[in-house]
Amino acid sequence: MATKTGTNSIGPKQAARAFHSVRFANDNGRPLNLLVTVDFTTLGIDTDDAYRVFQHLWSRVARWWAYRRAKDANLGTFDCYAVHEHPEDGPRHVHWFLHVPQKYRAALEAAILKRVEKLSGLDCLGRAVHFLDVTKPGGVAKYTLKGVHPAYADHFHMEASDQGFISGRRLAISRSIGATARERAGWKRKRRPQQD
Numbered sequence: 001m002a003t004k005t006g007t008n009s010i011g012p013k014q015a016a017r018a019f020h021s022v023r024f025a026n027d028n029g030r031p032l033n034l035l036v037t038v039d040f041t042t043l044g045i046d047t048d049d050a051y052r053v054f055q056h057l058w059s060r061v062a063r064w065w066a067y068r069r070a071k072d073a074n075l076g077t078f079d080c081y082a083v084h085e086h087p088e089d090g091p092r093h094v095h096w097f098l099h100v101p102q103k104y105r106a107a108l109e110a111a112i113l114k115r116v117e118k119l120s121g122l123d124c125l126g127r128a129v130h131f132l133d134v135t136k137p138g139g140v141a142k143y144t145l146k147g148v149h150p151a152y153a154d155h156f157h158m159e160a161s162d163q164g165f166i167s168g169r170r171l172a173i174s175r176s177i178g179a180t181a182r183e184r185a186g187w188k189r190k191r192r193p194q195q196d
Contacts, residue, residue: 006167009149010083014171015156018081021177022097022141024187025079030099032079035132035140036112041091042128043120050092051084051168053119058082058096058172060115061108068104075104077176083144084171086164095144097134 010018025032038057040050062078069075080098100108109131116129134140147163147170148156175181 006165007170008165009160009163010145010147010171011149012152012155015145015148015152017173017179018083018145018171019141019156020179020182020189021081021173022137023189024182024185025099025177026137027187028185030076030079031134032081032097032099032137032140033134034098034100034105034108035134035144036096036098037093037130037132038096038116039091039093039128039130041093042126043116043122045092045120047086047092048167050094051166054082054084054094056119057112057115061112062174064111064115065108068107075101078174079177081144081171081173081177083147084166084168085147086166087162088164090164097137097140097144 022032038054040047040053045053065075065078069077076099078098080096082094082096084092084094086092098108113125113129116125117123120128122128142156142158145156146158146161148158148160150160153160
């Protein structure tokens with residue numbers, strides 16, 4: 001019998017990469033400003049299928065984005081990251097943190113809802129998909145990354161919270177704000193001055 005592959009927490013390197021991605025997006029004038037939460041349990045999607053379903057959702061929304069960007073270069077790159085969670089006695093869900101220009105906000109939400117309906121086979125999603133405006137990306141990053149391994153929580157100045165076992169990748173970052181993009185841009189994290 002095959003063993004399930006997955007993780008019980010976010011590792012320190014993964015967490016650092018996600019925080020760097022948020023800072024990089026901010027420094028580029030494209031802060032992550034929309035948090036989308038998709039509740040797979042409410043959608044009736046099996047825990048083991050949730051990761052694959054989200055991969056399809058990400059891919060389809062990225063294609064939608066590319067089509068719009070071909071018509072309007074000002075839309076910019078598809079900047080986002082996603083964190084999967086399945087806390088004990090809680091739903092299997094994903095937090096998807098994106099940058100979207102205000103003029104495309106309603107269209108993106110509609111595109112996400114339409115694609116979730118198709119992937120789930122449901123006509124009415126109820127509260128299974130939630131959209132939240134974000135004005136403080138750093139705070140939301142800490143919230144979405146709360147599944148970090150407890151041994152590293154202090155390093156990131158945050159509290160860890162067990163977010164359960166996830167089969168598949170727990171964290172995904174778009175290439176546009178990932179490590180290679182940051183390296184190509186010559187981006188370096190701005191260090192806070194040391195206090196005496």
